[in-house]
Amino acid sequence: MLPPILQNLRIPVVASPMFIVSGPSLVIEQCKAGIVGSFPALNAREKDGDPIQLEAWLTRITEELDQHNQDNPDQPAAPFAVNQIVHRSNARLERDIEICHRFKVPIWITSLGARTEVNEAAHDCGGIALHDIINNHFAKKAIEKGADGLIAVAAGAGGHAGPQSPFALVQEIREWFDGPLLLSGAIATGRSVLAAQVMGADLAYIGSPFIATMEARGTEEYKQMICDSGAMDIVTSSLFTGVSGNYLAPSIRNAGLDPDNLEKSDASKMNFAQGSSKPKAWSQILGAGQGIGAIHDVVPAATYIDRLAKEYADAKTRMAKL
Known part of the structure; x- marks a missing residue:
């Protein structure tokens, strides 16, 4: 059974935290529209x-969502989440944990390392902790270290995607884990959300489609590239961060590289000291998942979520007739 905080969403969707793209404006609109909105703590950066900035962002999000709930008691906003990059190169982690604990962040999403103390901090302020993983081995380690739920990042997901089929990944996790399970990887329609549940996941984890929304913090070029591209335009490479990830081929070409002939790198190159695992030389290499073929226009986040909700309801009706 899902924890209470995840039980009353409009549709079973968590918006994934995306580097640069996810910020307060997008999170607030996602939550108001009935799905969990999220952002990486490292997106909130200030000059010396x-x-x-993280305190300012959390203040704005909590105050605006509280006001929305007062104005709309029959349609309260969904909870929000903050993503913590749990990697040894993230020098801000301890500070950001303290801030999120102080603001009583309801959902904590951890990436690139399972840490007991992060999960304990989430629980101590009344929150839950979800950890993203790419295989069954890491899934078991995350639960052993106190995570409440798992985000299965399967093949086709944007950013640091796993290599496994969602069918295989969900199947293996469900052999031993009956707790909250989210699925990530090429999910862009309400039909895909329902399919994720049929496979055994509780919720869908959606990122790339939100790049092409008005509230997203990406450039107009980035948003238009999402609308103009499809699954064939996604390239998997370890060159840019040291870990395998999915990127838009047009952005690779724009950087003067051949997306069909990229060198390999290794995980020792990963460094989050500047907020991103990508060196500045690759700052214009744009991440995206394989589901973007369903995205054709830049729209408000609420409009996209309305579409997801309708597609999800229509898919349930269709399945009931089979």
Whole structure:
């Protein structure tokens, strides 16, 4: 059974935290529209001497969602989540954990390492912890270290995607784990959300389609590239961060590289000291998942979520007739 905080969503969707793209405006609109909105803590960056950006973001999100709930008691906003990159190169982790604990962040998403102390901090302030994994081995380690649920990042997901089929990954996890399970990987329609549930996941984890929304913090070029591209335009490479990830071929060409002939790299190159695992030389290499073929226009996040909800309801009706 899902924990209470995840039980009353409009549709079973969590919006994934995306580097640069996810910020307060997008998170607020996602939550108001009835799905979990999220952002990476490392997106909130300030210059030396400036007020702490993460505190400002959390203040804005909590105040605006609280006001929405007061104005709409019959349609309260969904909860929000903050993603913590749990990697040894993230020098901000301890500070960001303290801030999220102080603000009582309801959902904590951890990536690139399972850490007991992060899960304990989430629980201590009344939150839950979800950890993203790419295989069954890492799934078991995450639960052993106190995570409440898992995000199965399967083949086709944007960013640091796993190599396994969602069928195989969900199947192996469900042999031993009956807790909250989210599925990530090429999910862009309400039909795909229902399919994820049929496979055994509780919720869908959707990222790339939200790049092409008005509230997203990506450039207009990035948003248009999402609309103009499809699954064939996604390239898997370890060159840019040291870990296998999915990227838009047009952005690779724009950087003067051949997407069909990319060198390999290794995980020792990964460094989050500057907020991203990508060196500055690759800052214009744009991530995306294989589901973007369903995205053709830049729209408000609420409009896209309305579409997801209708497609999801229509798919359930269709399945009931089979």
